[in-house]
Amino acid sequence: MQHAERLAVTEPRGGLGVALAATLRRDLMLLMRRRSEVMNPLVFFALVITLFPLGISPDAELLAIVAPGLLWVAALLATLLSLDSLFRADFEDGCLEQMLLAPQPLALMVMAKVAVHWLLTGLPLALMAPLLGITLSLPAGSYGILSLSLALGTASLSLIGAIGAALTVGLARGGVLLSLLVLPLYVPVLIFGTGAVQAALLGDALAAHLAILGALLAGALMLAPWAIAASLRISING
Amino acid sequence: MWAFINKLRSPRWFYAISARLQPYFWVAATALILVGTVWGLAFAPADYQQGNSFRIIYVHVPAAFLAQSIFVSMAVAAVVFMVWKIKIADMAAAVMAPLGAAMTFIALFSGAVWGVPTWGTWWMWDARLTSMLILLFLYFGVIALRGAFASRDSGSRAASVLAMVGVINIPIIKYSVEWWHTLHQPATFTVTGRVAMPLEMWAPLLLMVLGFYSFFIALTLMRTRNEILRRESRKRWVRDLAGGEH
Numbered sequence: 001m002q003h004a005e006r007l008a009v010t011e012p013r014g015g016l017g018v019a020l021a022a023t024l025r026r027d028l029m030l031l032m033r034r035r036s037e038v039m040n041p042l043v044f045f046a047l048v049i050t051l052f053p054l055g056i057s058p059d060a061e062l063l064a065i066v067a068p069g070l071l072w073v074a075a076l077l078a079t080l081l082s083l084d085s086l087f088r089a090d091f092e093d094g095c096l097e098q099m100l101l102a103p104q105p106l107a108l109m110v111m112a113k114v115a116v117h118w119l120l121t122g123l124p125l126a127l128m129a130p131l132l133g134i135t136l137s138l139p140a141g142s143y144g145i146l147s148l149s150l151a152l153g154t155a156s157l158s159l160i161g162a163i164g165a166a167l168t169v170g171l172a173r174g175g176v177l178l179s180l181l182v183l184p185l186y187v188p189v190l191i192f193g194t195g196a197v198q199a200a201l202l203g204d205a206l207a208a209h210l211a212i213l214g215a216l217l218a219g220a221l222m223l224a225p226w227a228i229a230a231s232l233r234i235s236i237n238g
Numbered sequence: 239m240w241a242f243i244n245k246l247r248s249p250r251w252f253y254a255i256s257a258r259l260q261p262y263f264w265v266a267a268t269a270l271i272l273v274g275t276v277w278g279l280a281f282a283p284a285d286y287q288q289g290n291s292f293r294i295i296y297v298h299v300p301a302a303f304l305a306q307s308i309f310v311s312m313a314v315a316a317v318v319f320m321v322w323k324i325k326i327a328d329m330a331a332a333v334m335a336p337l338g339a340a341m342t343f344i345a346l347f348s349g350a351v352w353g354v355p356t357w358g359t360w361w362m363w364d365a366r367l368t369s370m371l372i373l374l375f376l377y378f379g380v381i382a383l384r385g386a387f388a389s390r391d392s393g394s395r396a397a398s399v400l401a402m403v404g405v406i407n408i409p410i411i412k413y414s415v416e417w418w419h420t421l422h423q424p425a426t427f428t429v430t431g432r433v434a435m436p437l438e439m440w441a442p443l444l445l446m447v448l449g450f451y452s453f454f455i456a457l458t459l460m461r462t463r464n465e466i467l468r469r470e471s472r473k474r475w476v477r478d479l480a481g482g483e484h
Binding site for chain 2: 163166167168170171174177181182183184185187188192193195213219225227230231234235237
């Protein structure tokens with residue numbers, strides 16, 4: 001009897017829902033306090049887009065043709081840039097080890113972290129993209145699709161990228177390696193993301209592209225958490 | 239069945255059995271590749287459109303086959319290692335990766351050389367070329383990740399996870415690149431346009447493919463044996479082996 005009581009004290013209160021909410025709240029709060037980290041990918045996005053007209057040509061017609069691809073590639077690189085810090089701080093101060101020890105399944109707890117990453121990186125990038133689209137004279141009528149495709153796509157990018165981030169978090173110089181691991185896996189998302197915007201520009205049916213982006217996201221949601229959890233275990237025990 | 243799997247766990251047993259298997263594969267590889275090369279280069283009829291340049295196919299196609307098969311076998315080895323903790327599987331996966339990258343490079347390079355007489359250019363953003371190039375980067379990622387860890391065990395497990403993630407993504411990448419290709423530019427030249435090869439053309443090709451696969455198996459056995467000796471160099475049986483041969 002006494003034994004059972006003592007067990008009850010150490011048992012987690014509220015279970016999974018509470019743990020998920022707590023992780024979400026904590027990560028959101030931490031990132032909101034380090035605003036520069038949230039701003040960096042956005043500034044990077046704007047900067048890279050500024051470089052393209054300088055490097056290619058200020059000709060509006062030419063830029064309009066390449067704009068969907070430029071915006072998507074720049075957003076993809078901005079996401080990549082933000083990945084390295086996804087688990088870094090938690091790895092260094094030992095929070096990740098606590099997450100591993102927690103009774104809640106790591107794969108689900110990791111989802112909360114990835115969700116915060118998308119909320120504060122992918123979503124702002126998607127919302128900012130139309131603004132940069134204007135500067136590249138992206139034709140009107142494709143702004144909504146640009147945002148939507150980026151919002152859907154960056155969620156997959158965050159999930160896939162988190163695998164790479166989890167694999168390299170224990171390494172001192174994981175940055176370059178991270179891009180080598182993650183960029184090849186980003187290819188399908190990039191193809192269908194730009195495909196959706198281009199279909200909107202040409203007036204083609206774009207539901208198929210968005211549906212495939214959604215399918216990629218569904219697949220990533222299903223499989224990536226397990227890979228992320230396994231990778232974190234390797235990085236921490238190694 | 240389980241006894242067999244348990245035996246597979248033992249590097250010593252694998253070392254002994256592979257010593258017996260290895261010569262057969264080396265002989266098969268040498269014979270098949272020799273016959274296939276001579277037949278393909280000297281006796282097979284020239285293509286009525288491409289002339290003699292089509293003979294690059296006898297290197298290009300087997301290398302491309304192997305490039306993809308090796309990634310799949312590497313991922314299978316990774317699953318075996320992660321699920322059953324069989325170390326031999328990881329050693330095999332470790333030695334397969336550079337060979338797979340080399341085969342991917344050979345396929346890309348021979349494709350580029352072939353592209354000059356047929357397409358008039360070294361490189362085209364053709365769907366197959368592009369997905370091969372991405373496959374090469376995936377190989378580089380696996381090799382680099384394995385080397386990046388200070389502890390070998392962590393490196394092995396990390397490379398295994400990446401190989402599994404990669405093998406799930408390969409078909410997705412392949413099909414999306416194909417779709418992208420039809421989306422962006424109509425196919426001007428496709429390798430698939432060439433249909434129904436006569437027997438004299440494809441028989442040497444078949445020999446070459448089989449020869450390349452035998453070569454892959456033989457080389458993997460040999461290099462896995464080396465890897466066993468390297469990793470187990472502190473074990474007694476390896477010391478006895480080294481002492482006995484000296």
